[in-house]
Amino acid sequence: MSEEFDGLTALVTGGASGIGLATATVLRDRGARVVVLDRADTAPDGLDLVHADVSDDGQVRSAVAAAVERLGGLDILVNNAGVGAQGGIDANDDDEWRKVLDINVLGLVRVTRAALPSLRASDHAAIVNTCSIAATAGLPNRALYSASKGAVLSLTLAMAADLIAEGIRVNAVNPGTADTPWVGRLLDAADDPAAERAALEARQPHGRLVSAQEVANAVAYLASPGAGSTTGTTLAVDGGMAGLRLRK
Structure with a gap:
């Protein structure tokens, strides 16, 4: 596994924490040279x-x-x-809608647009977008966030169709509720953090939050040259939330 990405290079946005940091670390540990793009002022240990x-x-x-x-x-x-947002359809004003869509959707567009000339020169070009279970399942109090990730899902498919002839694969990973700093902040702000965490864990069939490492491993699979016939795909890492209906 340590040689899987030998000789390859990677750019990970939002790579200073959470899923991004886990992904950058996995790619580096498997042989890639990695740079993270982030608003953070300090690079994570061992990463540029x-x-x-x-x-x-x-x-x-x-x-x-x-x-x-x-x-x-x-x-x-x-x-x-990306950034999160809470609330139903009437909870966020126009400025908040513009902000979240600008980061979660247009941010992806801006980075991809800038990176395309270099990706076109690669023999192993791959793009992986971080989407969400919110794109495929109706979650309460996540209207704006769900809309942004629904756009990411559709955009992933459109990008895959447009770029396949140029040898660039495009896929997305769909995490369930993950144990990340953003979710941690939501839990801290809840009236009863322990009860809120228990509710989020119970919502996922395997009974716990998804780890950032698990999502990172899925991203690495989609990015790997070994997945050369995988494009236009969304890979769920959600403990079965998208497809399982368990009897209680």
């Missing part, structure tokens, strides 16, 4: 960082160019950067 906010096209273009220069090319792009 380019600073950018994916809502700013100028920052994105400069950061992607810097990453490609450091890496000497680009084979793998992981579009992981």
Whole structure:
């Protein structure tokens, strides 16, 4: 496994924490040279960082160019950067809708657009987008977030169709509720954090939150040259939430 990505290069957005950090670490440990793109000011241990906010096209273009220069090319792009939102359809004002869609959807577009020339030059080009169970299952109090991830799901399929002739594979990973810093902040803000965590765990058939490492392993599979015939696919890492209906 440590040689799976030998000679390949990868850029992971939102790679300074959570699923992004786990993904960057897995790719590095399996042989890839990795740069993370993040708003963080400090690079995670053992990883190189380019600073950018994916809502700013100028920052994105400069950061992607810097990453490609450091890496000497680009084979793998992981579009992981994103933000969450809570509430039903009437809970978020127009500015919040614009902000979340600008980061979760247009941010993916900006980074991919900047990276495409380098990916087109690769013999093993792969893009993996971080989507969500919220794109395929109706979750309460997640209207805005679900809409943004539904767009990511549709965009993944459209990108795969557009880019297959150029040898660029495009897939998405669909995590269930994952044990990440963002979910941790939601739990901390709840009236009863322990009860809220128990409810989120019970919602997933395997009875616990998904780990960032499990999602990262799925991303690595989709990015691997060994998955050369896999494109236009969404891989659920959700403890069975999307498809299982267990009797209680």
